[in-house]
Amino acid sequence: MSEIEVRHLSKTFTQKDLKVDALSDININIEKGDIYGIIGMSGAGKSTLVRCLNYLERPTDGQVIVRGQEMGALSEKELRQARMKIAMIFQSFNLLQQKNAVENISFPLRIQGTPKKEAKARAKELLRTVGLSDKAKSYPSQLSGGQQQRVAIARALACDPDILLCDEATSALDPQTTDQILDLIKEINESLHLTIVIITHQMSVIQKICNRVAIIENGHLVEEGRVEDIFNHPKSRAARELIFREVHGDPPTLQSPIDEITEGTKIRIVFTANSAFEPVVSNMILKFGQPVNILRANTRNVGGVAKGDMILQLPVDRETRLQMEDYLKERGLEVEEVTT
Amino acid sequence: MDMKTIQLLANGLLETVYMTLVSTALGYLIGLPVGILLTVTDKEGIRPNAFIYRILDVIINIMRSIPFLILLILLIPFTRFLVGKSYGTTATIVPLVVSAAPYIARMVESSLKEVDAGVIEAARSMGASNLTIVFRVLLVEAKTSLITGATITLGTILGYSAMAGTVAGGGLGDIAIQYGYYRWQTDIMLITVALLVILFQIFQMIGMKIASALDHRK
Structure with missing residues (x-):
């Protein structure tokens, strides 16, 4: 049994006489312990999708089954009960501005009727978990964005949820804080065996912590699978765009610079298991004595392993090119031709 | 100034404070729930209900569009029925509440609508x-705005209570009209004005x- 099962889910918004299909026939399975990414450009429908998971939005069609329970079949009261085990964090943190950190974290417990003292003790414990013990009495306005999101995460964990939904949780944060929050989410996933669903428009977020990803475009699910597979061999146009944009800046720049160089074949290589210390490209150039043009590169050293990708322009000569591709493949790199 | 005048002014001051505070309090007793209902049933609210919203909206607009002085006179039979007489401070509270309640309802509505939709979500x-x-999100998050609104309301009711002086409503407004206007005692009128300002x-x-x-x- 999947933790979350989405079957033929559709959502149509009706405004006056205008019908907008926000989501059409979405099918996904999220297993227990997954960190499941849902990625798409803004307006793709991903925020609507995540709100259908806890029925903040009621789907027009289809089913959402959470831990074997069909959400659509629940009464209003049962639904509220179910939501207590499906926590959610948001892009704008959404903390109560007039309550301090401890009161904010206690809030979900208090509305369930937990005695004040008990709720407060639990809140303090959670503040420790998120590394903010010294901010118990601070109000949201006195906290930085990253700290506010930590309080929000602590609040989300207050009721021992089974699932944590993250709606663009790091989109309002700087890259460094984003990394810290993602580390925290990963830590929670491992220590509490929580199933996590992450909505984002950033491929880097998916790459960093997700094990599976669904790509949503114009309300349709265009690609779904393991993050590595999709990053290494993106099939859909949307996936390619998301990956390339992430690596090389804005989407419009994707076409132009590549197109300027018309000679030779362009390939994209993806570093997977290579040692970060092996100068693969340099060695290849030395070996073949032929120049190679690096059009773009985005690699990072993650724990001694090179992660990321490059776009190379290889010599026109077909023979050399094929040999080079084989050379790269032998070294464990993923190679694919770029056809734009 | 003789003791009698001072006594008169002190009495008027107390009457004004009494009318203003009691009217505002009673006004909130009606206006606060109505304001909450308006916020909740609004189409962007947590439980939209066009029917209830429309009805409240229309009633409030009608009541708010009647000038207070006219309301004061219109309500005389109602006041007499409720209090037993149509003059004096207690009687004045009736039209004051009737006029304050819809005003307060709007104040509350606008305060509650300021609460961030994200927090509600x-x-x-x-x-x-x-x-x-x-009770635990809207009213708590909006409390500053609600109190500011109450302060503004209090000021408005204070002004209205003085207006009620024209129909023997008691309080400082009454003194200002009786002595300052009908008897040409400008000094007493000025003192009442100063007291109202303070x-x-x-x-x-x-x-x-x-x-x-x-x-x-x-």
């Missing part, structure tokens, strides 16, 4: 019921102090 995602959202300042100052002391958004 977060509460819903935690399994909060609508009642919980009203009273207004005190209300305003206390209200704003409380509002800012309770505000944690700084």
Whole structure:
């Protein structure tokens, strides 16, 4: 049994006489312990999708089954009960501005009727978990964005949820804080065996912590699978765009610079298991004595392993090119031709 | 100034304070729930209900469009029925409340609508019921704005209470009209005006102090 099962889910918004299909026939399975990414450009429908998971939005069609329970079949009261085990964090943190950190974290417990003292003790414990013990009495306005999101995460964990939904949780944060929050989410996933669903428009977020990803475009699910597979061999146009944009800046720049160089074949290589210390490209150039043009590169050293990708322009000569591709493949790199 | 005049003014001051505070309090007794209902049933609210919203909206608009002086006279039979007489401070409270309640309802509505929709959504995602959202999110998050609104209301009611002096409503307004206008005793009128100004300042100052002391958004 999947933790979350989405079957033929559709959502149509009706405004006056205008019908907008926000989501059409979405099918996904999220297993227990997954960190499941849902990625798409803004307006793709991903925020609507995540709100259908806890029925903040009621789907027009289809089913959402959470831990074997069909959400659509629940009464209003049962639904509220179910939501207590499906926590959610948001892009704008959404903390109560007039309550301090401890009161904010206690809030979900208090509305369930937990005695004040008990709720407060639990809140303090959670503040420790998120590394903010010294901010118990601070109000949201006195906290930085990253700290506010930590309080929000602590609040989300207050009721021992089974699932944590993250709606663009790091989109309002700087890259460094984003990394810290993602580390925290990963830590929670491992220590509490929580199933996590992450909505984002950033491929880097998916790459960093997700094990599976669904790509949503114009309300349709265009690609779904393991993050590595999709990053290494993106099939859909949307996936390619998301990956390339992430690596090389804005989407419009994707076409132009590549197109300027018309000679030779362009390939994209993806570093997977290579040692970060092996100068693969340099060695290849030395070996073949032929120049190679690096059009773009985005690699990072993650724990001694090179992660990321490059776009190379290889010599026109077909023979050399094929040999080079084989050379790269032998070294464990993923190679694919770029056809734009 | 003789003792009698001082006694008269002190009495008028007390009457004014009494009318203003009691009317505002009773006004909130009606206006606060109506304001909450308006916020909740609005199409962007947590439980939209076009029917209820429309009805309240129309009633409030009608009541708010009647000038207070005319309301004062229109309500005389009603006041007499309720209080037994149509003059004096207690009687004045009736039209004051009738006029304050819709005003307060609008004030409350606008305060509650300032509450960030994201915070309400977060509460819903935690399994909060609508009642919980009203009492533990809306009213708590909007408290500064609500208190500011109450301060403004208090000032308005203070002004109205003075207006009630024209129909023997008691209080400082009554004294100003009786002595200052009908008897040409400008000095007494000026003193009542000064007292009203001071009273207004005190209300305003206390209200704003409380509002800012309770505000944690700084």
